[in-house]
Amino acid sequence: MHRIIIIGGGFGGLCAAQSMKKLPVQIALIDRRNFHLFQPLLYQVATGWLSPANIASTLRAVLRYQKNVRVLLAEVTDIDAQQHKVIFAGGELGYDTLIVATGSSHHYFGHDEWAQFAPGLKTIEDATEMRRRIFCAFEAAERETDAAKIRAWLTFTIVGGGPTGVELAGALADIANKTLTHDFRSIDPAAARILLIEASDRILSAYPEELSSKAESFLNDLGISVQTHTTVTELRAGVVAVRRGDTPEIIPCQTVLWAAGVRASHLGTALATRGVATLDRSGRVIVQEDFSIADHPEIFVIGDLASYTPRGGKPLPGIAPVAQQAGRYVAQVIGSRLTGKSLRQFRYRDRGSMAIVGRATAIADLGSVHLAGFIAWLAWLFVHLVQLVEFENRVLVLVQWGWFYFRRSRAARLITGDRFKL
Amino acid sequence: MHRIIIIGGGFGGLCAAQSMKKLPVQIALIDRRNFHLFQPLLYQVATGWLSPANIASTLRAVLRYQKNVRVLLAEVTDIDAQQHKVIFAGGELGYDTLIVATGSSHHYFGHDEWAQFAPGLKTIEDATEMRRRIFCAFEAAERETDAAKIRAWLTFTIVGGGPTGVELAGALADIANKTLTHDFRSIDPAAARILLIEASDRILSAYPEELSSKAESFLNDLGISVQTHTTVTELRAGVVAVRRGDTPEIIPCQTVLWAAGVRASHLGTALATRGVATLDRSGRVIVQEDFSIADHPEIFVIGDLASYTPRGGKPLPGIAPVAQQAGRYVAQVIGSRLTGKSLRQFRYRDRGSMAIVGRATAIADLGSVHLAGFIAWLAWLFVHLVQLVEFENRVLVLVQWGWFYFRRSRAARLITGDRFKL
Numbered sequence: 001m002h003r004i005i006i007i008g009g010g011f012g013g014l015c016a017a018q019s020m021k022k023l024p025v026q027i028a029l030i031d032r033r034n035f036h037l038f039q040p041l042l043y044q045v046a047t048g049w050l051s052p053a054n055i056a057s058t059l060r061a062v063l064r065y066q067k068n069v070r071v072l073l074a075e076v077t078d079i080d081a082q083q084h085k086v087i088f089a090g091g092e093l094g095y096d097t098l099i100v101a102t103g104s105s106h107h108y109f110g111h112d113e114w115a116q117f118a119p120g121l122k123t124i125e126d127a128t129e130m131r132r133r134i135f136c137a138f139e140a141a142e143r144e145t146d147a148a149k150i151r152a153w154l155t156f157t158i159v160g161g162g163p164t165g166v167e168l169a170g171a172l173a174d175i176a177n178k179t180l181t182h183d184f185r186s187i188d189p190a191a192a193r194i195l196l197i198e199a200s201d202r203i204l205s206a207y208p209e210e211l212s213s214k215a216e217s218f219l220n221d222l223g224i225s226v227q228t229h230t231t232v233t234e235l236r237a238g239v240v241a242v243r244r245g246d247t248p249e250i251i252p253c254q255t256v257l258w259a260a261g262v263r264a265s266h267l268g269t270a271l272a273t274r275g276v277a278t279l280d281r282s283g284r285v286i287v288q289e290d291f292s293i294a295d296h297p298e299i300f301v302i303g304d305l306a307s308y309t310p311r312g313g314k315p316l317p318g319i320a321p322v323a324q325q326a327g328r329y330v331a332q333v334i335g336s337r338l339t340g341k342s343l344r345q346f347r348y349r350d351r352g353s354m355a356i357v358g359r360a361t362a363i364a365d366l367g368s369v370h371l372a373g374f375i376a377w378l379a380w381l382f383v384h385l386v387q388l389v390e391f392e393n394r395v396l397v398l399v400q401w402g403w404f405y406f407r408r409s410r411a412a413r414l415i416t417g418d419r420f421k422l
Numbered sequence: 423m424h425r426i427i428i429i430g431g432g433f434g435g436l437c438a439a440q441s442m443k444k445l446p447v448q449i450a451l452i453d454r455r456n457f458h459l460f461q462p463l464l465y466q467v468a469t470g471w472l473s474p475a476n477i478a479s480t481l482r483a484v485l486r487y488q489k490n491v492r493v494l495l496a497e498v499t500d501i502d503a504q505q506h507k508v509i510f511a512g513g514e515l516g517y518d519t520l521i522v523a524t525g526s527s528h529h530y531f532g533h534d535e536w537a538q539f540a541p542g543l544k545t546i547e548d549a550t551e552m553r554r555r556i557f558c559a560f561e562a563a564e565r566e567t568d569a570a571k572i573r574a575w576l577t578f579t580i581v582g583g584g585p586t587g588v589e590l591a592g593a594l595a596d597i598a599n600k601t602l603t604h605d606f607r608s609i610d611p612a613a614a615r616i617l618l619i620e621a622s623d624r625i626l627s628a629y630p631e632e633l634s635s636k637a638e639s640f641l642n643d644l645g646i647s648v649q650t651h652t653t654v655t656e657l658r659a660g661v662v663a664v665r666r667g668d669t670p671e672i673i674p675c676q677t678v679l680w681a682a683g684v685r686a687s688h689l690g691t692a693l694a695t696r697g698v699a700t701l702d703r704s705g706r707v708i709v710q711e712d713f714s715i716a717d718h719p720e721i722f723v724i725g726d727l728a729s730y731t732p733r734g735g736k737p738l739p740g741i742a743p744v745a746q747q748a749g750r751y752v753a754q755v756i757g758s759r760l761t762g763k764s765l766r767q768f769r770y771r772d773r774g775s776m777a778i779v780g781r782a783t784a785i786a787d788l789g790s791v792h793l794a795g796f797i798a799w800l801a802w803l804f805v806h807l808v809q810l811v812e813f814e815n816r817v818l819v820l821v822q823w824g825w826f827y828f829r830r831s832r833a834a835r836l837i838t839g840d841r842f843k844l
Contacts, residue, residue: 034557034837051473053834060605061831070607073561073837091565124838135456139495143513183482185492392825392833396818403814409483411814412475415456415495416546 001026002338005086005095007076007267009036009059011320012303013101014389015327017069023335027068028093030086032075033123034058038388040320041397042121043164046130046257047171048179048413049404054396056124057389076102079267081276081296097298097334100267100285101327104304104318107263117235118256121164130257132415134172137255138180139415141187148252154192155253157240159232160260161198162206163355166215168257169196170358173222178359178408194224195251197242199231199260204355204363206317211363214372218357232260262318264305271299280307280315289345290333291326300333302326316348325349354380360405423448424760427508427517429498429689431458431481433742434725435523436811437749439491445757449490450515452508454497455545456480460810462742463819464543465586468552468679469593470601470835471826476818478546479811498524501689503698503718519720519756522689522707523749526726526740529685539657540678543586552679554837556594559677560602561837563609570674576614577675579662581654582682583620584628585777588637590679591618592780595644600781600830616646617673619664621653621682626777626785628739633785636794640779684740686727693721702729702737711767712755713748722755724748738770742809747771776802782827 002025006013009031017029035056044050063069074088079100085092106120119129134156141153156172158165172194180189196203196219202212203219203226216226227244234241240251264283271277277285277293284307287293291300291308303323309315316322329346336343352366354376362376371379381401388394403409424447428435431453439451457478466472485491496510501522507514528542541551556578563575578594580587594616602611618625618641624634625641625648638648649666656663662673686705693699699707699715706729709715713722713730725745731737738744751768758765774788776798784798793801803823810816825831 034561034835051475051834052838053473053836056836057833058835060602061833064604072565073558074565124836136495139456143494143496180482182486390833392822392829392831395821396833399817399821400814403817407814409814411479411483411812411818412473413456413480414475414478414546416474 002096002334003094004028004097004099004334005030005093006099006101007031007079007086008101008103008265008303009033009071010039010101010103010303010323012103012323012327013099014059014062015324016099016101016302016331017063017327018066019328019331020068020334021066023068023331023338025068025334025338026070028070028072028095029059029063030072030074030076030088030093031059032073034060034073036062036389037124039122040384042124042127043167043171045124045127045412046121046134046168047175048131048135048410049171050397050400051412052124052128054393054400055388057393062389076267078270079274079276079299081271081274081299084298095298097300099300099302099327099330100271100305101301101303101323102265102267102305104262104264106258107261108258109261111235114232114235114258117237118159118258120258121168128416130168131413132417133255133257134175135413135415138184138187138189138192140254142184150187151193152238152252153254154187154189155195155251155255156192157195157197157251157253157256159197159256159258161196161200161203161226161228162259163204163353165196165198165257165259166203166219167356168259169194169219169224170222170356170361173219173224174359174408175410177223179410179413194222195253196224196226197230197232198226198228201228203228206353207355207363207365208370211365211370211372215355215357215363218361218363218372222358262304268301268305277301282307291330291346292333300330302330310346310348319353321351322348354383356380359408424518424756425516426450426519426521426756427452427515428521428523429453429508430523430525430687430725431455431493432461432523432525432725432745434525434745434749435521436481436484437746438521438523438724438753439485439749440488441750441753442490442756443488445490445753445760447490447756447760448492450492450494450517451481451485452494452496452498452510452515453481454495456482456493456495458484458811459546461544462806464546464549465589465593467546467549467834468543468556468590469597470553470557470832471593472819472822473834474546474550476815476822477810479815484811498689500692501696501698501721503693503696503721506720517720519722521722521724521749521752522693522727523723523725523745524687524689524727525745526684526686528680529683530680531683533657536654536657536680539659540581540680542680543590550838552590553835554839555677555679556597557835557837560606560609560611560614562676564606572609573615574660574674575676576609576611577617577673577677578614579617579619579673579675579678581619581678581680583618583622583625583648583650584681585626585775587618587620587679587681588625588641589778590681591616591641591646592644592778592783595641595646596781596830597832599645601832601835617675618646618648619652619654620648620650623650625650628775629777629785629787630792633787633792633794637777637779637785640783640785640794644780684726690723690727699723704729713752713768714755722752724752732768732770741775743773744770776805778802781830
């Protein structure tokens, strides 16, 4: 039986596995986590709205009835493309066809020491750590008596004006302005200062300019200070140093959230080191038209780790729909090789993109149609709700969204992990 | 204004605070966590059924509209009864009346080194750690090829046959027999061996004998091996050593869950060291008829930390209803002191107790009425559901219980924290 290994159970890898349901193959899906994570909603965990389990689906549960898939919980450390083997701690496994879909993580532009001051948002643990810092900041402010220190605790800097940064900023404003009203006795949570820092000339730069500027004005209405042309030059405990144009500024600030850089998974580097793959400037693996690597038709790379440029087009962005469509296509490529049937070329179908900007506001770029405001928010809700893998999670998320909408409640704002470590 | 400090936002402390809503006092509720935890359902978090946030309610949210309460997130380290001050890291606070309600934690009968091999179940972090170990054990068994090692990974030992131990055993049996069916390709989860170890002559010894033996036969029906008269003599990695009567036995077992000893909070010891309080054999503070300490009418101790023996009666057990009734009574004592009104004596109203034994089975001791089986389970569900503090949590828990009942699903079985650390 043809042996397929898929590394990574994210949008790309899971979709590839599910699309091969009827193929006479033997699939091993390897992931270091036991769940598929619905990353677009991770910021809602970080801001105490949803619980981790609401956006995570156990890979085994999702694939339990697909008998040609075996799930393996392991962290892959290397790929031996000559011997057709995948190496992980405590074992190795051979393949006939390999699909690498290990995605990306955040990075700090060469300043790894910033990680301790500014957590990123890629994993469940990142999200609960962000949640801990956000809600601890208000607690610390409530206990503090020095006005300048209170101000630093109530200042939140979000680095990066992409969708994640914008969503975090909007959620933070809602926490400060609505969720925490009546909760404190010494401080006024609504006095919190929220800064959204973006290096380029506008936030949400992947969207049309018109939507960017609408999003910025929505954020301004929420009291968020959007600072474009601004880069972080230093982070240390309690201080953010930025440069706005040519003007340096020091911001006393205890809570920094990182939503800026993205670095491709280390398996791309592992493949490049072995001379198997070529990387682009961002460390992503350059793939061919069918997502395989040059000279290695048996190795496919999909999702955020892949650098795919359609003929005569722009490189595809690192978003879930691209990964899912690539996963489905690679499954078809494998199927067509097994049956000898021919296959149409891959063509990315862009169904548009959306970002949340505040409580009941969003922007949506649906190609010819641009939406902004409440209607875009409804569209966002619908699209994200139906995409959750498990029906149980859909119901739970719907209940919590409803509660949130009508009561501004954020029931999942637990400070866990390091307890009260300020 | 009369200044009251309550240490601990558990059942006792929260109830005391809420019962003083209308008193002209100034209350500070100090807790090291930012939430009230509904501990009776903690085992459902440990077994992947509910999410932590479902059984935790932010103290600030619960008390937001009670303007005479101020919540302070801090870990109290000492109490200065002479100066009427509570000391915590980074500060101190004076009181006119103090209510200590810091509860208990698990302990290992002088074998603190066992903690690493056998997590207990008192905090959210304990529960997610237990969850990690339980689901990691099945993952490790799936990866293993050696039959003896697989057997050790599929052996689960629960130490302590009280309600928590019985509930954990029943939930584990359900995970092995139902939840994980179809999930694995190499192992049969239903082959898991579950041992429930109890030192005394029967499990659930606080219940009538008839219900104990019914519970034991329910557990046997689920395939659980109940071993009474059995004590743990040693725990080390992969091995549990027990003594059954006079017979020692070595059990190869990778997962041990601790549901045995309970130790009173360290603040009791702090009070005793200062000569303020007298402790009983379990380290609990001996209190008078009105829950105050002898010679210190301004200090009350309630909940699991208190050792209260009604006149001519047995000591009250360390359960939520006792703590809640004590909290309510102490609030009345304080109110009567302020107004000079007299107060009836405290009388514990025992409304009965219940324990879950498996999926849809429970036992209930309602005094004159003893229930066992499905009807007791329905009663258990109802009682626990209405006691959840927040309505949103009630809805979420109800949805998840329904799903669980009909589909045996356990959506919250994430392996988080130390990732895949076996």
